[in-house]
Amino acid sequence: MKIGVLALQGNFAEHLVSLERIGVQSCEVRLPEQLDSIDGLIIPGGESTTIGKLATDFNLIEPLQRFGRQKAIWGTCAGAIFLSNDTIGRKQPILGLMDIQIERNAFGRQIASFETELPVAAFSAAGLDAADYHAIFIRAPLIAAVGPQVKVISRLSDGRIVAAQQGRLLATSFHPELTTDDRFHRYFISLI
Secondary structure (H helix, E strand, O other): OEEEEEOOOOOHHHHHHHHHHOOOEEEEEOOHHHHHHOOEEEEOOOOHHHHHHHHHHOOOHHHHHHHHHHOEEEEEOHHHHHHEEEEOOOOOOOOOOEEEEEEOOOOOOHHHOEEEEEOOOHHHHOOOOOOOEEEEEOOOOEEEEEOOOOEEEEEOOOOOEEEEEEOOEEEEOOOHHHOOOOHHHHHHHHHO
């Protein structure tokens, strides 16, 4: 198995380290032809408008859409925005693959970044430790609404959605690559 990490901008290096730590072969992806040799793709956190613009410039939008209709993609933070089919009140290049509505910077500016413990029931179903997950939110988006085919896999204590899955597509509002807890990376591998 080989996992690609979209390496246009953002936290791609941290995801590569996380994948290496769990023994999964990985590579940086910058060009459409690099999608042919991977089994799944992570779209990292960063700046979603920049990721979308660079993906457009490198002719990656349509190849990424084709890839996501056949294989697993996980979007973290900005990657979740890019994976969505609706960014509330904002027009920007997105893939439109996952039936989720995203509110960008829903928790405020950089200074409002926070960490919290999250329950993730899907972990136990995948054979992973079901203990709460320590999540890091940095200028994070919120999954404001999900379509009928989307399963909510984690919420904040106030009920707001921060992780969802639609088949082999996964979206998280937070940054699992910034922790040493590899359960979300292992969960993504289980979707492949």
